[in-house]
Amino acid sequence: MNLREIRILYGRELRSALRERTIVFNTILLPVFLYPVILWAMFTALTFIQGRNEGFTSRVALVAALPSPHPVLAESLRADANLSFWNGETTSAGGFVGISGDRAAIPVVDSAAAHALLRNRELDAVLLFTEPDGEAAALAGNFEARILFDRAIDRSRRARDRVSGRIDDYRAGWLAREAERMGLSEAEQVRFAVRQDDVSTGEDLGAFLLGQMISLFLVIMVALGCFVPSVDTTAGERERSTWETLMTVGAARRSVVVAKYLHVATLGILAGSLNVIALFISIGAVLRPLLSGVGAAADTISFQIPLAAWPMMIVGAVALALFFSAAMMILAAFARSFKDGQAMVQPVYWMVFLPLLLGSQTDATLTPALASIPVANVSMMIRDAVNGVFLWPLIAQTLAVTLGTIVLCLVSARAILGFEELMTGAYDGSFWRFLKDRAWRGRRAKA
Amino acid sequence: MAWSKGEGMTPRPAVDVRDLRKSFWDEGRGEVRAVDGLSFTCHPGEVFGLLGANGAGKTTTLRMLSTVLRPTGGSARVMGHEVQEAPERVRRSLGFYSASTALYPRLNGRETLEFFARINGYPEERVRGRVQSLIDRFGIGEYEKARVEKLSSGMKQKVSIARTIAHDPPVLIFDEPTVGLDVLNALEMVQVIRELRDEGKAILFSSHIMSEVEKLCDRIGIVHRGRLLALGTLDELREATGLHYLEDIFVSHVTAAEGLAGSELVEGDAGGEEGGTGVEAAD
Structure with a gap:
């Protein structure tokens, strides 16, 4: 593998991407501003509705x-x-x-x-x-x-x-x-009384809320960060007629694909990281006033992430970005226009939410079963880490499963790009049609 | 210095195509032979023209030479490198220009030239100098910092030619380069190709515009249905057919090929080693 080629191609991809308004919006502006704005709007609306109802x-x-x-x-x-x-x-x-x-x-x-x-x-x-x-x-x-x-x-x-x-x-x-x-x-009247004491501290409550939000938003933002670049670097190139230009440069095809892949993953990681930072900085300012008076812990709430959770979040963001990049690029490689590419990649983006539902039980931690489900496992791993829970065997399982999924995607991508009509952009169909055609042809050849 | 048959002293041609074939499967038509046994050579300082109607197989041939497509038979060498065995070396040895090879819209002119020089293996320490010389040569300086997407079609054309030769390749492929250009830009394109030929580049030029081929090409290969019907200089083709205009020569070959279905039209040994100039029908 020629690292110089990859570096030149990667630099070109990144430079072009960061000059595209849609990519900058999705990769930088949305992760930085969307979360605080959404959260602020959501809580303001809830407060307004609650106040309005109470006023009736x-x-x-x-x-x-x-x-x-x-x-x-x-x-x-x-x-x-x-x-x-x-x-x-x-x-x-x-x-x-x-x-x-x-x-x-x-x-x-x-x-x-x-x-x-x-x-x-x-x-x-x-x-x-x-x-x-x-x-x-x-x-x-x-x-x-x-x-x-x-x-x-x-x-x-x-x-x-x-x-x-x-x-x-x-x-x-x-x-x-x-x-x-x-x-x-009075003492005889109030017999068998029940008293409740919340032993959670402000740090615990803060970590709980941060864990819920970071694990959810990180997955969504990494996927969002990969979404437009994956389409732009494949279908977008075809639409702009630069694909064939690239096919005639003196770099190995593998270098071209690796550079594109790394560039999409980079933007996914960038989106996820910016979002975590924005979340971390703004969550206190947004949530503290809304939570005041809810309880003793809420009054002293503090949003801190354990030091050991940061590397876990970075590993999680990288793993997610490598997976989303591979999956999205495989689908987008079949599109001949940006619009087609968006339509083809959209299912992957929405599929992100399915595993997230599995991990949405607030009290659950990683289990062997959850650690086997891609995306949901990384989300849970990050949530556990933010809450100070590190289940190392299950973390290892999570990373192994994610790595396996990435390798599977890359092997599929390599096999698919081995077909000349796909590499040259001559194939006119979707990923699913391609699979169907190939399977059908394979069966016919055997017959 | 234009190449001529008598001056073809280079022991090894820059481009050497032998019995090149390309077939693909089409759901409706079955197996399609897009290129069916083409053989020709192109030497440094020569413009070799591939003349054919749309769908004749010109672009498929040039795409195989630029390693975008894989041949299904025969061989093709560019500067001694076989297209299937050393595709990266082949691509580094040539510059490919066609209507379907656009520029990156979000890079500016200078960035474009630097990128193509670097990625095609031009020595890093000489990239800046090379790019500056191209900017000066094509008069790109005034808009070198403007993004390509903001340039007029004439400006884009200049940047596009400059990026094709950014790494100073010995072989250049121009696939229908004047398609979509106005008269003045088309003339400029032809002039640039002449200059590059005079600098010693081996140039493969494909077109269906007779006048361009007539003016520009040192030798012409007439292609029809993926096969080479005739090959030679314009004078040789005129002599062989007794016709003066290239358009008439082209039509006569195509008509003959269509009329002699199942027969084979060969030029000298166009199906194998090239050499002769006569055109004859064979059983």
Whole structure:
């Protein structure tokens, strides 16, 4: 292998690539800016939606009166500023009209009309109090509250929670008063209590969040970084009629292919690395304000990556880039135009997400089975490393599987490029058609 | 100094093609013989023209010589290197120019010339000097820093010729070089080829434009359906056919070949060693 040739060809490829707007956008700008912008937009939107939903007044209809011994509950429901009870009338458009006046009692409205309004989404919940059945019926003043709501609507679920919360609070107060009346101390009332203590530190929580994000974004960004260059260096060359120019230069074909391969992998690694750095720098600024108040660990959250995880991420990015480059270039080599190339390579890009789903269980670490699945294994390996978990035998298995996949791709590429019509760009078909043609011809030849 | 038959003193031709064949499989037509036993030579300081209609096999022949395609039979040597045995050496010995060999649009003129000089094995320490001399020779200086994609077609043509000879190869292949060029650019192209011939380059030139071949080529091979129908200087071809214009000579050969299906038209020993100039029909 002539290293001088490879260096010259590689330099030419890289120089051309970094002057192409689409490649610069996908390889540099997107990895650096996309993640923080997406994350910021996502959390801002969530906060906005959450705030908007919390700001809504829940529209409730009472269709069966509250039993008389519970005026405090009635007052509590009526006084809740987040609840508005239907007065039984509708607007001209058939909309909800709430009771007015601070002292107005909650009216009992027609059940059928309330159900109709609930179905039309003009009402968020229907509340009715009924006599309990069986043994519960013997208890004086007991009642059963039923809440009708629409699970498909967030606003309706929120109305259920609000009404339910009011009744729960009332029950707790009532039980406390009853216990006191029976001479039970507070300690005796709160027996068999459950207390929860979060032992995670701010570093643990930060590493957990970083691990989730880096393992996901690194895979996506490396694939994205390889995507356009792999098409540009194969189908793009054909479209620009520079492929034949390259075929007539005095370098070995192998040098041409190796230089192209290394250039695509380089851009994939660049995209992945830039993304990790952008993620690492910006995640604190984006997430810390959003997580404040969630818990003690969240309040002291710190985003640090263990030193030993960095080499693991680099190895992972290189392995992913070499795999994606090989797989994408094999498919793109069949295309005769950039557009065709994009269409042919697209499936590989989307296939990236399938193994990622396997590794999306937040508490899972590498297992022998997961370590056998390309892409997912590297993603998991990186996540473990960021969390400070290093399962060396499984890491070795992961790297061996990835290396094997890369070698398989390269051997396939070598075999495919051995066909003259492909090397010269004369073949007019896709990778799948090529396989079908060759298999069919092979069978026919044997027959 | 144009090569002539009497001056062909070079013991070894720059290009030596013997019984060259290329067949490929086509789903609709079955086995297609694109090149069917071509033999010819080209010497330093000579422009050898391959004249033929579209689909005659000219480009396939030149692609085999430039090692883009692999021959299915026969042999071809460029500066003594066999195309199948030493393809890299062959490619380093020649410059290939055709309408389908475009320039890298995102490199500028100087970068383009430096890249092609280096990758074709031109000595590293002399690359800058060589590139500067080409820039001066073709008047590229004014736009040497502009990306190729921004250049006019005339400017691109100059850069393209310069990149073809960037590594100073002894053999040059021009495959239909004037296709798509306006009259002035086509004339300029012809003039450059003449100059290169005078510098001692062995030039293979393919075209279907009779006037260009007439003006430029020292010897002409008429190709039809992958076979060489006639070979010689223009005067020799005129003498053999009794016709004056190359167009008439070409048509007469093609008509004869089409009319004598199953027969073989040979020029001297065009199917093997070249030499004679007469054209005759053989059984």
